[in-house]
Amino acid sequence: xxxxxxxDLDHRLRALADDIAVADRSVQDTLTRGRRRVRRLRAxxxxxxxxxxxxxxxxxxxxxxxxxxxTVGITPGPPSSTVVVPVTESILVRDADGWERNxxxxxxxxxxxxxxxxxxxxxxxxxxxxVVVGYGxxxxxxxxYRAPKGEETLAPLRPGQSFASVEGDSSGHxxxxxxxxxxxxxxxxxxAYFGLSCGADVQFAVVLERPHQDPPHTTRTxxxxxxxxxxxxxxxxxxxxxPTLPPPxxxxxxxxxxxxxxxxxxxxx
Amino acid sequence: MTMAGxxxxxxxxxxxxxxxxxxxxxxxxxxxxxxLAEDLCAEAFTRxxxxxxxxxxxxxxxxxxxFTVAVNLARRSWRTRLRSPPTGVPAAQATTDRVRDVDLWxxxxxxxxxxxxxxxxxxxxxxxxxxxADVLKTSPGAVSASLTKARAALRAGLTEGGSR
Numbered sequence: 024x025x026x027x028x029x030x031d032l033d034h035r036l037r038a039l040a041d042d043i044a045v046a047d048r049s050v051q052d053t054l055t056r057g058r059r060r061v062r063r064l065r066a067x068x069x070x071x072x073x074x075x076x077x078x079x080x081x082x083x084x085x086x087x088x089x090x091x092x093x094t095v096g097i098t099p100g101p102p103s104s105t106v107v108v109p110v111t112e113s114i115l116v117r118d119a120d121g122w123e124r125n126x127x128x129x130x131x132x133x134x135x136x137x138x139x140x141x142x143x144x145x146x147x148x149x150x151x152x153x154v155v156v157g158y159g160x161x162x163x164x165x166x167x168y169r170a171p172k173g174e175e176t177l178a179p180l181r182p183g184q185s186f187a188s189v190e191g192d193s194s195g196h197x198x199x200x201x202x203x204x205x206x207x208x209x210x211x212x213x214x215a216y217f218g219l220s221c222g223a224d225v226q227f228a229v230v231l232e233r234p235h236q237d238p239p240h241t242t243r244t245x246x247x248x249x250x251x252x253x254x255x256x257x258x259x260x261x262x263x264x265x266p267t268l269p270p271p272x273x274x275x276x277x278x279x280x281x282x283x284x285x286x287x288x289x290x291x292x
Numbered sequence: 293m294t295m296a297g298x299x300x301x302x303x304x305x306x307x308x309x310x311x312x313x314x315x316x317x318x319x320x321x322x323x324x325x326x327x328l329a330e331d332l333c334a335e336a337f338t339r340x341x342x343x344x345x346x347x348x349x350x351x352x353x354x355x356x357x358x359f360t361v362a363v364n365l366a367r368r369s370w371r372t373r374l375r376s377p378p379t380g381v382p383a384a385q386a387t388t389d390r391v392r393d394v395d396l397w398x399x400x401x402x403x404x405x406x407x408x409x410x411x412x413x414x415x416x417x418x419x420x421x422x423x424x425a426d427v428l429k430t431s432p433g434a435v436s437a438s439l440t441k442a443r444a445a446l447r448a449g450l451t452e453g454g455s456r
Contacts, residue, residue, distance in 0.1 A: 036414075053308070053312070
């Protein structure tokens with residue numbers, strides 16, 4: 024490849040920008056549009072509902088903004104296995120950007136989780152455990168987290184999809200009972216795993232640790248590696264969750280990560 | 293323009309005028325829907341406006357910050373498939389109808405997602421590789437590698453298609 028060819032490609036790529044017409048828009052118009060959008064989304068989110076899709080031993084819990092809150096519906100899924108997860112409360116939380124959003128508190132087993140799931144999150148129930156997969160993010164005490172590599176490998180799930188039909192290169196591995204067994208063996212007290220990031224042989228699981236009340240370290244990330252067909256848990260995290268956006272104030276992701284590392288160390292020691 | 297410490301602070305309006313066309317082009321290319329792109333950009337700017345004192349003085353790269361917000365919103369819109377009803381404000385302020393280099397445009401659209409993001413942010417968003425790394429929460433090295441792969445794929449596609 025000659026430099027001339029490279030220059031030509033660069034030139035053509037830059038020229039694409041000239042072809043995408045962008046009309047002028049005043050600051051005021053843009054802010055008006057942005058505020059209206061936020062109000063509209065907020066109103067839509069009040070209509071969150073939970074739809075539970077049973078699929079064998081697994082069930083999908085999905086919040087659907089277009090359905091009313093009072094509806095806890097069971098949609099058909101082969102084969103039928105109904106699990107009702109009660110909505111305990113609809114709450115308004117403030118995310119890392121100071122942005123309010125509607126969420127639901129849901130009951131996980133005997134305990135209500137303090138975090139809430141954002142619209143679009145899919146919660147799978149596998150046995151007596153719950154796993155959040157797909158592009159879902161988690162909001163804990165107003166700060167949104169997502170697995171750092173989760174979005175790389177997972178495709179969004181749709182209601183009614185079973186394990187076998189999940190899109191994505193390896194998302195089915197997230198729901199492998201062997202993975203959950205490995206997690207459970209590592210931490211028998213953890214009941215909910217969030218933000219699993221799927222790789223064929225390495226996965227990251229975020230364990231919700233309810234006994235701890237301070238927001239950043241209510242979760243921790245553990246790493247699983249498949250060696251010779253068996254999932255092995257590496258106890259200490261090598262990946263950490265970061266807020267989707269920098270939180271208000273001077274804190275940034277590094278700050279939170281360092282806090283969490285210190286606290287995780289305290290917890291595990 | 294004022295100074296905060298040793299850093300020049302641009303007014304929100306000045307910053308907006310400079311960054312909006314780049315953001316609109318990039319997000320339009322990423323989401324493929326000019327109306328949605330304008331909504332997402334408007335929300336991103338609204339967030340920036342609400343926190344402008346912080347963004348202007350404490351965020352290392354406000355351009356990367358607003359790109360990050362918009363790209364995150366785009367991701368969320370893909371996740372939720374949430375499509376917005378009309379806002380009452382005229383929509384579709386950007387369009388790709390006039391793209392002349394159709395062959396290249398199609399090849400860019402056909403790139404794997406990460407490569408497409410990197411190309412769009414680099415050439416339509418005019419971001420540096422470091423800023424792109426910030427936006428995509430990856431390393432500059434990974435951005436550079438993705439760009440190299442993308443360029444190779446585009447070059448190969450153009451050769452196969454006999455373009456130019």
